[in-house]
Amino acid sequence: MAATDETVGAEVLGPLARGTTGPLRTAYSGLVCDLDGVVYRGAGAVPGAPDVLRRLGSEGMRIVYATNNASRLPSEVADHLESLGLRVTAAEVVTSAQAGAAELATCLPPGSRVLALGGPGVAAALTEVGLDVVAPSSPGVNEQTDAVLQGLGRELTVADFEAAARHLTNGAVWVATNADDTLPLEWGLAPGNGAYVRLLADTVDREPRVVGKPHAPLYRAAVDRLGTPPQLTLAVGDRLDTDIAGAVAAGLDSVWVLTGVHRPSELLRRFDGCVPTWVIASLSELEQPYAAVLRADGVFTCAGGRARVSTSGLEVDPGPARPIEVVRAGLAALLDRVMARQPSGVDVERAAEQLDGLLEGSPGA
Structure with missing residues (x-):
């Protein structure tokens, strides 16, 4: 330079x-x-x-x-960028959900069961790295899971957080995609993933590994x-x-x-x-x-x-x-x-x- x-x-x-x-x-x-x-x-x-x-x-x-943003699929982000005049593929988008799934893949064997607490982007990222996705609403949610990957999900329910708390209390590995306190919307600020991470952290008295910005x-x-x-x-x-x-x-x-x-x-x-x-x-x-x-x-x-x-x-x-x-x-x-x-x-x-x-x-x- x-x-x-x-x-x-x-x-x-x-x-x-x-x-x-x-x-x-x-x-x-x-x-x-x-x-x-x-x-x-x-x-x-x-x-x-x-x-x-x-x-x-x-x-x-x-x-x-x-x-x-862990809730959107990389393809959805790419489509948004395409609508602005850019030529972008899903492979050129990296989300915090993908970073979180990659983090879990380094410490869990392939096929490990992971509770996907978040939007579609969380489950898709886990599938990409060969981990078995457990949805909070699935019949097997009460069976033992190896980890919880938490990202923002606009459709999550109280029961979903209860399921996550149960597995975290039982020692499941916990990775959070990001800890942003707020989510900007057209009308102002809504609670971000960080607000829900703190809710669980206070409940189970432990902290997750956070992979999104400002972390490396x-x-x-x-x-x-x-x-x-x-x-x-x-x-x-x-x-x-x-x-x-x-x-x-x-x-x-x-x-x-x-x-x-x-x-x-x-x-x-x-x-x-x-x-x-x-x-x-x-x-x-x-x-x-x-x-x-x-x-x-x-x-x-x-x-x-x-x-x-x-x-x-x-x-x-x-x-x-x-x-x-x-x-x-x-x-x-x-x-x-x-x-x-x-x-x-x-x-x-x-x-x-x-x-x-x-x-x-x-x-x-």
Whole structure:
């Protein structure tokens, strides 16, 4: 990967310092792509995203789509993407149900009985790896099972959770596809799989092995599906707490695209030491050179945009830079204060909020 030349008197900052002289996409051969907030919002496409992904695929980049949604079949996800203008097969979709089934297949012999607590995607994933699916409503549900794979199922009943609790109490292996607390719907937030996982955890006084984002197994399954070296595989997502954290846990480079729910200030609001490799405003920036952040005398610059932290807060001079490049400089300046753990008298979370407005009305392309 070619880094941008350092300017005289400037030093490269750790986070957000990497850059490319050519298009960012040329640094990688594989892409693990999140869906909601990156490719689509609800049923409709994120503007321009399908076009970018189509071009990347035609230029030889291998792409898989990774989702924490365990209820849908990979074919259903592929059909949704096809409706947005992408050419995608079920084999190019990796779900947390598949990651969970793969996890169980490593510790159980073929043909082991597994209670499929969730939607159709959970049962299908177990069948794919040669495990015997036990439905909560089946006549043999009270017979001994070796494991429980729990994913979101919109049709699950109280009796289904009672059956799962019985087997977990008797020592069945327990894998949860994901622990998302909420599920975004058109009217707002509904309980996600994590809410139901906690219900069972409180009941049986034990915790499951979770495989979905922000944990590493889903990303590892995606890399295995791609067949690309991890160091040449890029994970793209819009959420810091799932997509970016999961990529970091799996040892992958990550690109945080600001087309979803998390705005720039979120990086400071929930900072836990996890920093994305790259920050872009839209997927189109994967096709462009990426300007690194440089530091000199407490001033952080990116493509001519400047930012520094003073006693009055974050001072920004856009100069000739695009809004996303100013955002990178501002984030780097604030991260520098936080990571140095030096008292500054500056509320970095509040200071970061001014970066959110820089991207309003700007596609970043």
